[in-house]
Amino acid sequence: MSSYNYIIKYIIVGDSGVGKSCLLIQFTDKRFNAGRELTIGVEFGTRFISVDDKQIKLQIWDTAGQESFRSITQSYYRGAAGALLVYDISRRESFEHISTWLADVRRHANPHTTIVLVGNKSDLDESKRQVTSEEAERFAKENGIALFLETSAKSASNVEEVFVKTAENVYEKIKSGEF
Ligand code: GDP
Ligand code: MG
Numbered sequence: 236m237s238s239y240n241y242i243i244k245y246i247i248v249g250d251s252g253v254g255k256s257c258l259l260i261q262f263t264d265k266r267f268n269a270g271r272e273l274t275i276g277v278e279f280g281t282r283f284i285s286v287d288d289k290q291i292k293l294q295i296w297d298t299a300g301q302e303s304f305r306s307i308t309q310s311y312y313r314g315a316a317g318a319l320l321v322y323d324i325s326r327r328e329s330f331e332h333i334s335t336w337l338a339d340v341r342r343h344a345n346p347h348t349t350i351v352l353v354g355n356k357s358d359l360d361e362s363k364r365q366v367t368s369e370e371a372e373r374f375a376k377e378n379g380i381a382l383f384l385e386t387s388a389k390s391a392s393n394v395e396e397v398f399v400k401t402a403e404n405v406y407e408k409i410k411s412g413e414f
Pocket of ligand 1: 249250251252253254255256257258268269355356357358359386387388389390
């Protein structure tokens with residue numbers, strides 16, 4: 236497909252190892268790669284979806300290794316209509332860092348950017364869980380985050396939902412002239 240009505244930029248942020256690249260690959264290629272693809276530099280993914288009969292080209296930016304150096308540049312954030320803040324439900328620390336990632340996004344992205352909280356690796360055994368969905372839900376509400384979902388890049392649970400619901404939220408803003 237080559238024609239579309241809108242092009243929407245997403246960024247994915249969060250600690251290294253939470254599954255950002257796997258979420259991107261699951262959404263764009265519908266596969267899970269268990270190996271760790273350590274790439275330095277920003278990488279992209281694209282996929283077309285339709286919202287309200289409109290064709291939307293999603294251009295998704297992945298930090299690809301730079302998150303550990305906190306060297307993400309302003310150009311990464313610029314023009315992002317959607318921002319996925321990802322933590323790993325089995326790694327408490329990655330959830331505690333979400334407030335830092337949120338501050339970064341709020342500082343550098345557009346004030347209308349749709350911010351979404353994503354608790355990844357929901358396929359893991361409950362005994363591995365270090366963050367309850369209730370507290371993440373509460374954090375999202377308290378911080379004005381549009382949407383919270385737990386996902387699994389491995390089983391593909393909620394992956395489609397998180398990317399599509401973000402686009403629906405952005406599309407509402409486009410219609411109302413905020414973008
Ligand atoms: P990134 O550094 O945030 O891009 O994380 P990666 O996408 O490279 O994933 C880090 C590690 O977590 C890899 O070993 C993946 O196989 C694993 N992983 C990613 N997503 C999931 C998931 O949903 N469930 C499970 N069990 N493992 C995952
Ligand atoms: Mg990565």
